[in-house]
Amino acid sequence: MADGTRTTEVLIIGGGIIGLTIALRLRRSNVPVIVLEKGEPGRGASFAAAGLIAPKFEPETEPFARLAIASRDRYRDYCEELRQLTGVNPEYRDEGTIMPLLDDEEETYANGIIESAGDSVPLKTLSRKNILDLEPDLSPEVRRGIFIPGDHQVNNRKLLQALIAAVQKLGGDIRPNTPARAIRVEAGRVSRVESDKDTYTPRHVVLAAGCWSHQVEIDDPSLSPPTRPVKGQMVAVQMTPPVTLTRNIHSPRCYIVPRVDGRADIGATVEEVGFDTEVSSEAVDKLLAAARSVVPGLRQSPVIETWAGLRPGSPDSHPIVGKTPVEGLIMATGNYRSGLLMAPITGELVTELILTGQTPELLRPFSPGRFTDTAGSESG
CATH class of the missing domain: 3.50.50.60 (FAD/NAD(P)-binding domain)
Structure with a gap:
């Protein structure tokens, strides 16, 4: 009442x-x-x-x-406004995203990305040497990659x-x-x-x-x-030397978002299971396996958090x-x-x-x- x-x-x-x-x-x-x-x-x-x-x-x-x-395009000013108002730094970063390609299926996926990109989202194709120069800890199995400079990140x-x-x-x-x-x-x-x-x-x-x-x-x-709720499960690891990542990694297998403190967030599942927010060991294992196939050095990185959230889906x-x-x-x-x-x-x-x-x-x-x-x- x-x-x-x-x-x-x-x-x-x-x-x-x-x-x-x-x-x-x-x-x-x-x-x-x-x-x-x-x-x-x-x-x-x-x-x-x-x-x-x-x-x-x-x-x-x-x-x-x-x-x-x-x-x-408004994000840099948005984050700076909040920092100036509160003293809390949202850790806005604009190093871009790298998509490493490791097999034929991923090559096909990347070709579709390139064809649909248009002028609004510039992409740059990277040779194997180029991509490993940018991110040396990627898998040596990488064939080539795509660089998306317009992708950014924040500490949400x-x-x-x-x-x-x-x-x-x-x-x-x-x-x-x-x-x-x-x-x-x-x-x-x-x-x-x-x-x-x-x-x-x-x-x-x-x-x-x-x-x-x-x-x-x-x-x-x-x-x-x-x-409607759309569940997403994620896992975070603490990168341990000598493994370092500078840019977002967005493989068809998973994405990896490195933080300034060495944390790396790995995601994410997409599940139509109502309002369930339980974390399953199966999902965590799959996300870790996917991330380690892209960045093998993460095998030595300890898991520091697992969680699930509910995205607001629409038709x-x-x-x-x-x-x-x-x-x-x-x-x-x-x-x-x-x-x-x-x-x-x-x-x-x-x-x-x-x-x-x-x-x-x-x-x-x-x-x-x-x-x-x-x-x-x-x-x-």
């Missing part, structure tokens, strides 16, 4: 990287904002990620590529730490362990949001609850976003962002594997939408209405 009624200009449901970045941008525009988070802020899909900022390895459509590259956990602190420093109200239960609609607009503790009466509601978004009751059930693996037919209700969810990548541009454009009432052109292909008969909700 709710204890009281709270008012605010914007209520964000979901304290992950998308919801928090929207809150950051709103506070930069002096908009009052409350963030409701069902658990601990910043502990969802983006906490469980590897920190890759890599547009090339996400779903291939031109609208998605435009949005992803626009977001990637430090980024989230900085983001939470920045929102709070700017006056944002983040409420942990406060799940939103229902969004109530009267006369075609949002009237209130109910949680276990309070009722809220905002002008705007942003539903940004990741794979849990569809669990928030909406009076019109047809507006519930078609999100077409693209974000669900924009207006709904209910006045004041906006979606910002369904980012699947790209929530970390899409945070800067989503925060900017959703804030623009709230302030102007107009949908930015980059967001139009990702309207919530594309899954229903309400596509016209993006007409303004």
Whole structure:
């Protein structure tokens, strides 16, 4: 039972990287904002990620590529803003990604990557000598490789730490362990949001609850976003001398993301198993075997962490962002594997939408209405 009624200009449901970045941008525009988070802020899909900022390895459509590259291009300033606000360094790095190719199947996969790249994601082919000069600890079985200079990385956990602190420093109200239960609609607009503790009466509601978004009751059930959990298991090792990696390694077998402290995150499985977050020894063994086949020296590296996260899948693996037919209700969810990548541009454009009432052109292909008969909700 709710204890009281709270008012605010914007209520964000979901304290992950998308919801928090929207809150950051709103506070930069002096908009009052409350963030409701069902658990601990910043502990969802983006906490469980590897920190890759890599547009090339996400779903291939031109609208998605435009949005992803626009977001990637904002990342350096985004991280520097957070560092200056909080003193926490998100460890932004732009050394790029190397794709080592070890067999015929991987050569075929790489040819497809090269053919589909276009001008928006520059690639460079590397000879065996070139690739081993760049990363000497790759397998001696490597035939050749691809270098993707436009791929970046961050320490996603430090980024989230900085983001939470920045929102709070700017006056944002983040409420942990406060799940939103229902969004109530009267006369075609949002009237209130109910949680276990309070009722809220905002002008705007942003539903940004990741794979849990569809669990928030909406009076019109047809507006519930078609999100689902997609499990990803990962393992981290501590690289031991003489093994060192400088760049992201993205093999068709796995990816390896090296950190400045010698940690290397290895991922990831893709599993449609509901809300299960158990880590299996089988998955860990497969990820370690894949990583060691690419970087043999990792056989001596101790395992320091295993974990699983839940990505917010959507029917077409693209974000669900924009207006709904209910006045004041906006979606910002369904980012699947790209929530970390899409945070800067989503925060900017959703804030623009709230302030102007107009949908930015980059967001139009990702309207919530594309899954229903309400596509016209993006007409303004």
